[in-house]
Amino acid sequence: MNIGLDMMGGDFAPLEAVKGVAHYLSEQSASATLFLIGDQQTIEKLTADHKISKEHIHIVPSEEVIGMHEHPTKALKEKQRSSIAIGFNLLATGKIDAFISAGNTGAMLVGSLFSIKALEGVIRPTISTVIPKEDGNTGLLLDVGLNVDCKPEHLNQFAVMGSVFAHLILGIDKPKVGLMNVGEEEGKGNIQAQAVYSLLKGNKHINFTGNVEGRDILTGKADVMVCDGFTGNIILKMAESFYEITHRKKIHHDYLERFNFENYGGTPVLGVSKPVIIGHGISKGVAFKNMILVAQKMLEKKVLEKMKKALVE
């Protein structure tokens, strides 16, 4: 399998991306060939510095970079020689099987939605985040910002996609699906939540266990928590800020450290036909390594085929 990596994306590019490649290739389980898209000279020098064997990498030269604050659609259209545009081109033409970048999130989303297709049966692709649970486990929250206005059937699909991902990638057996809501009982919530509840209850592809409230996000009540992207984005950014504030105030604890989102393997765009993973701008080597491992696992475990199956059946 071939996995493409945007070497120019993120605040610490390309050095941390190179470190991530070195980390990944030193893993026993590493089985992909990596396509490193970026400034050829720099990448050649850095990979040599980090003693990365040429056997498992291909350097794909790019001449431009899409900045973190550029307008996504405009930049993708005008900068055809940028690492992100080249990455999506390789993905669309099948030269790579998955694509990863910690660069401009908007450009990554636009690329995911328009350069490659949505997965068969998917109305709206989605993005998720892992949630560090109090008991040491990891949950999944989705959507976290791609779809700020949702219809009930969108959330019903998020539940399916999230369940497949939680099962195959996070390793959770029969993940408990919870609906983000303002009360425990059926019938609680706004009009949207009430409509979604009925759909989830009747969905045989998921293990729906009822509503979850704000107080349940960090506990074990549900593994996959479903909401619209407006609510999810606020939850995610609030969780990130908890970590940042405790960090600034020098409050240290292993549990708080798990809110350090740079440790996670980025956010896969779920519901598109090929794995695309968007990293945090602040991604360091470990995050890049984890993103490559998640992409590899998504390909190995045929996550997208299984999502499609659960959605169209």
Next chain:
Amino acid sequence: MNIGLDMMGGDFAPLEAVKGVAHYLSEQSASATLFLIGDQQTIEKLTADHKISKEHIHIVPSEEVIGMHEHPTKALKEKQRSSIAIGFNLLATGKIDAFISAGNTGAMLVGSLFSIKALEGVIRPTISTVIPKEDGNTGLLLDVGLNVDCKPEHLNQFAVMGSVFAHLILGIDKPKVGLMNVGEEEGKGNIQAQAVYSLLKGNKHINFTGNVEGRDILTGKADVMVCDGFTGNIILKMAESFYEITHRKKIHHDYLERFNFENYGGTPVLGVSKPVIIGHGISKGVAFKNMILVAQKMLEKKVLEKMKKALVE
């Protein structure tokens, strides 16, 4: 001024309510006569035990209690001799000027909305929570659950009511009003947030400073943060659970302690014609004292008149 207190509400009633009364009456600034509604014999004994002078209290006997899990409307209707029903009756007939309870939240809301009237000009009364800011200041978030389906004009009114409260009760000069959203710039957000943005921008009664994101909730970006009750309830409960988890994990810090919502003076129902304050079930003496002080301040500063003025002008 006369302030009514439900002595039977809350997990630690009536003892902690009595402690709160004693605390309050020992404050220099205490200027209200308290109407203590509850089991006469118990309250008489406890107030004597706590050496509470009879000069500033009236005991109003009640024979029933609305349990924490009773159906609000049904219980209020059937238990006319309950402390909450008696409290609203006293409030509606003008015998008390404000009413406080840490009892059944639903019954308190139903009482607020149906026993007394909405403030002139108010479409939807609302409930708020104080938010402990990273810099030591205190912000206000509203709505936190009373209105889970909102129209843009509701949020526009929440902004006005929140601003008046933040100014007069929290002591914030020209409170910065922020709209809870998923991005900084105008034009971001779901359909509702976009519509609310336009209204807030044109509202001359508030100091609107733009959107706030999840990461800004705990920072100084805005003093009054406006959202629908679905979003606000999830934010509030998540913040509460963050405190509880750090507490369970024995992570201690002064800042985290400020998330201990039992220290705060309850949640006033804003937009009804008389001050009503709903305490947390877990309210202890300090919380009861603070609730009485907030009620007193709301009456002294004529908070409701000023809200009305800002809303109808």
